[in-house]
Amino acid sequence: MPMPPASTPSLAPADTTALAQALVAIHADRFGPASTLPDTAPPGPLTYQAAWRACRALGFIERDADCLAQAWQRQAERTGQPETLAWPEQPEDFGLGRSHDPSRAFADCPRDLGLYVVAPSADWIARLADLGVPTLQLRFKSNDPQAIRQEVRAALQAVRGRDCRLFINDHWQIALEEGAWGVHLGQEDLEGLDLSPLRQAGLRLGVSTHGYAEMVVADQVQPSYIAMGAVFPTTLKAMATAPQGVARLRAYAQLLNRMPRPYPLVAIGGIDRERLPAVLGSGVGSVAVVRAVLGAPDPKAEIEAFQTALKHRAPRPA
Known part of the structure; x- marks a missing residue:
């Protein structure tokens, strides 16, 4: 999957912390226990950054945190809810099946x-x-x-x-x-x-x-x-x-x-x-x-x- 465009402005960590903390809180019972939230995330929109930080705190390796964060961003764009707390579960948000022939x-x-x-x-x-x-x-x-x-x-x-x-x-x-x-x-x-x-x-x-x-x-x-x-x-x-x-x-x-x-x-x-x-x-x-x-x-x-x-x-x- 492609990373968020390099031209996307990086938001300050404080702008994503509340959403990342909320994501960890709601999903820790399922995927936890959670560790400390990373201070920063790769450049990207708010949802991407918050989801990346949350997934890393929940124990997902960097590659999977990136994959999940991209899916979370697509889910947010598809539903019009940039602060959605729902775990991404739709194949289209992960690009699954997109290139099938x-x-x-x-x-x-x-x-x-x-x-x-x-x-x-x-x-x-x-x-x-x-x-x-x-x-x-x-x-x-x-x-x-x-x-x-x-x-x-x-x-x-x-x-x-x-x-x-x-x-x-x-x-x-x-x-x-x-x-x-x-x-x-x-x-x-x-x-x-x-x-x-x-x-x-x-x-x-x-x-x-x-x-x-x-x-x-x-x-x-x-x-x-x-x-x-x-x-x-x-x-x-x-x-x-x-x-x-x-x-x-x-x-x-x-x-x-x-x-x-x-x-x-x-x-x-x-x-x-x-x-x-x-x-x-x-x-x-x-x-x-x-x-x-x-x-x-x-x-x-x-x-x-x-x-x-x-x-x-x-x-x-x-």
């Missing part, structure tokens, strides 16, 4: 992908497919191209003829060459990558996001699904951002579910059976797990418990 969209996925297990090897993929997991991801770590290709081939063979969706993490070129059904990429993988070969081959694309700004980036490539996390702390991989928590997850899902063609949404990061009800109540269609299943004493029983919870979930929140 049906010819550049990735192939569709079911909106509810069900239990989604991320596994480190083809052997695990085969075992999980046998246990009826509907959506799987091979996250095989190696610097050896031949080893990667062998593992991808074995994983694809393990799910062939089964009612199972398999995504290959990161190794998109090998996945493409081996005829994979789908790939999953992180934000860093999207930078400078020509996605047209994947799109033209009909592969499904999942994209990781860790906040509002990355959701906007993901939307620009029109993926098959969007993953959101890490919801809770996880030790499985180093995370550049703090855990998002259920409140933010709910806000992200509410925003994306309001798009004319909502994406399938996958929550990931530290999710176990105890936390599952809160995650499902956020409005996502799927949960991705690693340790909760792979590290369970009885993976089969754990899978069955997750499947039952997903089957009997409450209706999505409006």
Whole structure:
């Protein structure tokens, strides 16, 4: 999203403080606890500056604070209420869907992908497919191209003829060459990558996001699904951002579910059976797990418990 025009006069901090304090006060119960309000904000209109300061006080990283503040400014202009306290929740205010082109969209996925297990090897993929997991991801770590290709081939063979969706993490070129059904990429993988070969081959694309700004980036490539996390702390991989928590997850899902063609949404990061009800109540269609299943004493029983919870979930929140 473009920043507010550089020619926009910067208002003195005192001009935005009252509005920023009001925003923090009304939203701290949802997204807090709040820290000290920053003294200044980047140049921009009053609503932008106040929202930026409030979002930083509520713990949002600078990139997300900027994204939210721009959405708040658009909301204010759209409604004619420059001092609106309402959290921005309309896709148009974030520019979501603005550049969509049906010819550049990735192939569709079911909106509810069900239990989604991320596994480190083809052997695990085969075992999980046998246990009826509907959506799987091979996250095989190696610097050896031949080893990667062998593992991808074995994983694809393990799910062939089964009612199972398999995504290959990161190794998109090998996945493409081996005829994979789908790939999953992180934000860093999207930078400078020509996605047209994947799109033209009909592969499904999942994209990781860790906040509002990355959701906007993901939307620009029109993926098959969007993953959101890490919801809770996880030790499985180093995370550049703090855990998002259920409140933010709910806000992200509410925003994306309001798009004319909502994406399938996958929550990931530290999710176990105890936390599952809160995650499902956020409005996502799927949960991705690693340790909760792979590290369970009885993976089969754990899978069955997750499947039952997903089957009997409450209706999505409006």
